[in-house]
Amino acid sequence: MSVRVKTGSVAAGMALALTLAVPAVGRAQGELPVPEDWTWRLDGAQTLVRGGEVPAGSWQFVEMAPGWHMTTTSQGAQLFPKERLVKGRWGVRVELFLFPNPSDGELGVVVDDPNASPEGSRQLRFVMRRDGMAALVARHEGRDTLLLPWTSDSAVAAHDGKSVTKYVLELTHDGGWFTFQVNGREMLALPGDPEHQARPGFRIGPGLNVHLSRYDLLTPLAPPRPRRGR
Numbered sequence: 001m002s003v004r005v006k007t008g009s010v011a012a013g014m015a016l017a018l019t020l021a022v023p024a025v026g027r028a029q030g031e032l033p034v035p036e037d038w039t040w041r042l043d044g045a046q047t048l049v050r051g052g053e054v055p056a057g058s059w060q061f062v063e064m065a066p067g068w069h070m071t072t073t074s075q076g077a078q079l080f081p082k083e084r085l086v087k088g089r090w091g092v093r094v095e096l097f098l099f100p101n102p103s104d105g106e107l108g109v110v111v112d113d114p115n116a117s118p119e120g121s122r123q124l125r126f127v128m129r130r131d132g133m134a135a136l137v138a139r140h141e142g143r144d145t146l147l148l149p150w151t152s153d154s155a156v157a158a159h160d161g162k163s164v165t166k167y168v169l170e171l172t173h174d175g176g177w178f179t180f181q182v183n184g185r186e187m188l189a190l191p192g193d194p195e196h197q198a199r200p201g202f203r204i205g206p207g208l209n210v211h212l213s214r215y216d217l218l219t220p221l222a223p224p225r226p227r228r229g230r
Contacts, residue, residue: 035063037082043075043206067213072206078110080201084217085114087197091172091218094202097211098165102130105205106137109171109180112199125203126171126180126188132156134180134187153185164211171200175224189227 047058049071054060060071070077092109108127123139124147134156136148159165170181173192180188200217204210 038079039082040077040079042077046075067211069211070204071209072204074206076105076205078201078203080112080199085197085199088194089174089220091220092200093216093218094169095214096167098159098167099209100162102159103207104129105207106203108169108203110201110203112201114197114199127203128182130159132158134182136188136190148188151187153187155185156182174220177227
């Protein structure tokens, strides 16, 4: 099952997310061990923990082949590859492992406006949570606005709270549409402007323990798939 919006509604959705600036918190990178070719935003002031327990009010980022391991507590984080902008036809594929006892915090792909000021961002967030549901959220003026409601698909299993569960998330912009998939199932679709330049990134919400094993930027080569109901 997927949720879509009509083409006419893109003006409200995209304008809402991509024309209003929001204050950014915790942009100073300091000595955080994120690779030099990546940058990030934190939801709020947090203390970096380099190993061991991750107490409340802190977070952890560890390079751990293959990929990275991240743990959040009261605040979330977003990571972006530096100087990687996309336009026209493109995609992002994320492979992650969600560890036991996750919160209801969200995980997913962020589309950031690169023309926003250094103090702010303009974002669309294509995200999922532990129950296997997905949604589209616009971030502006420090607030989240739900553009496409939380929706589920019977083929996407919820996290059982006890195991390490793998999820593959994919966001594509092709044929004038954003399409968000979880484990190969289309969950959300939204019309998008092919001429709009964007910076794709990864969102990890509060209270999560995640291993990000892959983050790939994609270039579609086959012709766009026709979409029904346009």
